[in-house]
Amino acid sequence: MNTSEIEQLLGKYFEGETSLLEEKQLIEFFSGDDIPEDLRQYQPMFSFFKSEASLSLSDEQQEKVLERRLEQYREETSTVKSHPGKKRLYYFSGIAAGLLLLAALVFTLRNEIGRRHHNELSNPAAEVAYSQTKQALLLVSVGLNTGLDAVQRIGMLNNAMEQVQKINKFYNYQTQFINPEWMQSPSTNK
Numbered sequence: 001m002n003t004s005e006i007e008q009l010l011g012k013y014f015e016g017e018t019s020l021l022e023e024k025q026l027i028e029f030f031s032g033d034d035i036p037e038d039l040r041q042y043q044p045m046f047s048f049f050k051s052e053a054s055l056s057l058s059d060e061q062q063e064k065v066l067e068r069r070l071e072q073y074r075e076e077t078s079t080v081k082s083h084p085g086k087k088r089l090y091y092f093s094g095i096a097a098g099l100l101l102l103a104a105l106v107f108t109l110r111n112e113i114g115r116r117h118h119n120e121l122s123n124p125a126a127e128v129a130y131s132q133t134k135q136a137l138l139l140v141s142v143g144l145n146t147g148l149d150a151v152q153r154i155g156m157l158n159n160a161m162e163q164v165q166k167i168n169k170f171y172n173y174q175t176q177f178i179n180p181e182w183m184q185s186p187s188t189n190k
Helices: 003-015 020-031 037-054 059-077 084-122 124-178
Strands: none
Touching: 003 020, 003 037, 020 037
8 A cells, every 4th residue: 555545544543534445455555665755643553452352352241341340430420528527517507608698688578677667657547448448359269169160060060061971971871772773673573
């Protein structure tokens, strides 16, 4: 093979587009002695591939290697080991954040209650409007509850109608099996 063909095969090899036959040609080429100076950098890589290809493992050895690699992977992906000091830091920072949130909530509620109390004292018309609105909403609620009672009665009626339909279907099936039509027709009894 000439140098340009080898360079093309190397390009295809590094792009991952070579076939097994072409890879064998590259390995054979770099196993020889007459390698051009600009391609000598690839010779150790392909000689390594050739030496590794000749090695073979028994089934037991392959299983041991796989088990060892799986164990390494499990150890790497297991939970990250942290120092006890970090755990305490996370614990205390969580408590501090909870206390800070509780303090902010207390101050917010205290200010809100103070504002409401101040508004109730300063605006009696708003209190009257509130009580009238409350009465109107209670009337609407009573009306809705009355309507819901009627809807529940309709629902019970619907359930009863479904039961009647089931009984009717049962009766139809029973009459078909007990008194089939072919036994009742006068033309077949002749």
